[in-house]
Amino acid sequence: MGRRKRTAPAHLKPETADWFEAVMAEYLLEPHHVRLLTLAAETWDRVQQARELLARDGLCVPTGDGGLKAHPAANIERDARAAFARLIRELDLDADAAPRDARPPALRSNRG
Numbered sequence: 286m287g288r289r290k291r292t293a294p295a296h297l298k299p300e301t302a303d304w305f306e307a308v309m310a311e312y313l314l315e316p317h318h319v320r321l322l323t324l325a326a327e328t329w330d331r332v333q334q335a336r337e338l339l340a341r342d343g344l345c346v347p348t349g350d351g352g353l354k355a356h357p358a359a360n361i362e363r364d365a366r367a368a369f370a371r372l373i374r375e376l377d378l379d380a381d382a383a384p385r386d387a388r389p390p391a392l393r394s395n396r397g
Contacts, residue, residue: 294323298333301326308378318376325372328365335362 291309293302305326338358345353
């Protein structure tokens with residue numbers, strides 16, 4: 286299978302689409318890796334959306350009783366950052382930069 290030009294999904298932010306296309310040009314990815322890359326790009330955009338909301342609204346929002354609570358976007362940002370990191374780890378794009386055993390150990394199944 287040879288390298289082929291792969292255009293980023295249209296719904297990605299321009300900067301994220303550029304990153305997606307740069308990765309596609311640099312690496313020979315199997316179809317399941319392209320799906321992981323797409324999820325990573327979408328997740329990165331979600332992180333950016335949450336950051337924009339937090340920058341606009343602040344880390345806390347008022348509650349109905351006059352108190353404050355954490356902005357829901359703080360949780361969205363946290364969860365999306367963790368998901369992005371996992372997806373990038375699964376893609377293993379920097380495999381040449383670090384030895385294979387430098388990665389965290391694989392997660393064990395709950396099955397006995």
